[in-house]
Amino acid sequence: MRPFRLLSAIILALFALLLAVPALAADPRFPEGRVQVSVSGDYTLPAGQNADVVVVVDGDALISGSARVVTVVSGTLTVSGGASVDTLAVVNGTVVVEAGATVTHDILELNSTVNVDPAATVGGKIRSLTADLAGIGVAIGILGFLFWLAFMVVTWAAGLVLAAFGSRQVRSAEWLISSEPVPALLVGLAMVVLPPIVAVLLMATVVLIPVGLALLIVVWPLLAFLGWLVGSTWIGERILRAVGRSAPERRPYLGVTVGLIVATLLSLVPVVGAVIALFGTGAVTMAGWRMLRSPETPPMAPVPPYPPMPPAGYPPYGG
Numbered sequence: 641m642r643p644f645r646l647l648s649a650i651i652l653a654l655f656a657l658l659l660a661v662p663a664l665a666a667d668p669r670f671p672e673g674r675v676q677v678s679v680s681g682d683y684t685l686p687a688g689q690n691a692d693v694v695v696v697v698d699g700d701a702l703i704s705g706s707a708r709v710v711t712v713v714s715g716t717l718t719v720s721g722g723a724s725v726d727t728l729a730v731v732n733g734t735v736v737v738e739a740g741a742t743v744t745h746d747i748l749e750l751n752s753t754v755n756v757d758p759a760a761t762v763g764g765k766i767r768s769l770t771a772d773l774a775g776i777g778v779a780i781g782i783l784g785f786l787f788w789l790a791f792m793v794v795t796w797a798a799g800l801v802l803a804a805f806g807s808r809q810v811r812s813a814e815w816l817i818s819s820e821p822v823p824a825l826l827v828g829l830a831m832v833v834l835p836p837i838v839a840v841l842l843m844a845t846v847v848l849i850p851v852g853l854a855l856l857i858v859v860w861p862l863l864a865f866l867g868w869l870v871g872s873t874w875i876g877e878r879i880l881r882a883v884g885r886s887a888p889e890r891r892p893y894l895g896v897t898v899g900l901i902v903a904t905l906l907s908l909v910p911v912v913g914a915v916i917a918l919f920g921t922g923a924v925t926m927a928g929w930r931m932l933r934s935p936e937t938p939p940m941a942p943v944p945p946y947p948p949m950p951p952a953g954y955p956p957y958g959g
Contacts, residue, residue: 682715687722719743719760730754731769737762792904799869799896807891809931813923814874820926821919828867828922835860867921868913872899874923875906875916 674691676683682700685691689705700716703723710717711729719725721740728735729748737743739759746764747754750773754766802810817824835855842852873892876899907913 685723687720727764729769792900795865795869796897796900798865799873799900800893802866802869803873803891803893803896809927810870810873810892813870813920813927814877816923816926817871817874817919824919824922824926825915826922827925828918828920831863831867831921831925832918835863863924864917864921866924867919868903868917869896869900869920870924871916871918871920872896872903874920875899875902 675693675695676685676691677695677697678699678701679697680699682702683694683696684702685694685705685707687704691705691707692709694701694703694707694710696711696715696717697713698715699712700718701710701712702718702720703710703725704720706724708726709729710719710725710727711731712733712735713731714733716734716736717728717730718736719728719738719741721738724742724744726744727746727748728737728743730752731750733752735747735749735752735754735756737747737754737756737760739757741757742761742763744763747756747762747766748769749766750769756762756766839852839856839860842848842855873896876897877892877895879898879902880895903913903916906916
């Protein structure tokens with residue numbers, strides 16, 4: 641567990657450092673601009689020496705000189721008499737400010753003990769980072785929810801567009817998921833691996849670098865996105881038939897809507913969302929390949945459980 645503890649300590653140290661040095665770059669007091677970092681070991685800044693930033697993780701720090709910012713995680717930070725520090729930040733540790741020491745600004749602490757001698761000089765306040773972390777967590781949560789909501793709206797709109805202009809192709813791919821699930825899954829798995837390999841091979845030739853980049857950045861994600869839409873629509877239409885809608889509308893608008901809601905909820909379970917996308921991607925790839933091989937005819941015709949073809953004079957199914 642030690643590596644995980646060190647990693648979390650370093651992250652907390654960086655967070656404390658960001659809070660402590662908003663003006664560090666704008667006011668470099670020490671021309672040498674020294675940044676001292678110590679991990680799993682003690683550190684000492686002797687009297688008469690200067691440093692802009694001192695970060696100590698899983699160790700003790702003794703500051704006898706002058707520093708802009710000192711951050712200690714899982715250790716004891718001691719500021720001796722005669723030393724001068726602008727800002728202190730301590731996470732899961734102890735701060736000791738001895739008589740005659742000067743702290744110009746705040747002492748930031750998170751789950752730490754702060755001992756300040758009455759004869760020491762502290763220009764700022766002793767401030768807990770707990771409230772700051774909680775505020776940042778709430779802000780990140782709100783932003784994450786808004787991003788997820790915007791993504792779902794965009795995905796739903798894309799699904800409706802696909803249903804409006806490509807309903808026949810969508811149902812052809814859905815038919816493949818129902819009639820050939822194993823090949824669809826295998827092709828979907830292949831499409832996870834093959835496009836990056838092909839893109840790297842293309843980029844090995846300077847002339848084809850744009851093609852490789854387009855395949856990797858545009859075509860591959862777009863194919864996965866289409867696969868997710870098709871897989872979700874397949875789920876939606878299966879549900880509609882199960883609840884008694886034996887004849888879905890000509891274009892699967894309702895299937896897209898229901899399918900995206902259900903698929904999103906199912907994706908809360910690990911791996912399920914990836915499986916839906918794999919089936920859809922494989923089906924889209926197979927349908928496209930068969931259409932390229934036989935452009936004059938559709939890759940397949942809907943069969944049960946899809947509804948039968950309508951009588952003469954009515955619009956064709958999925959037309």
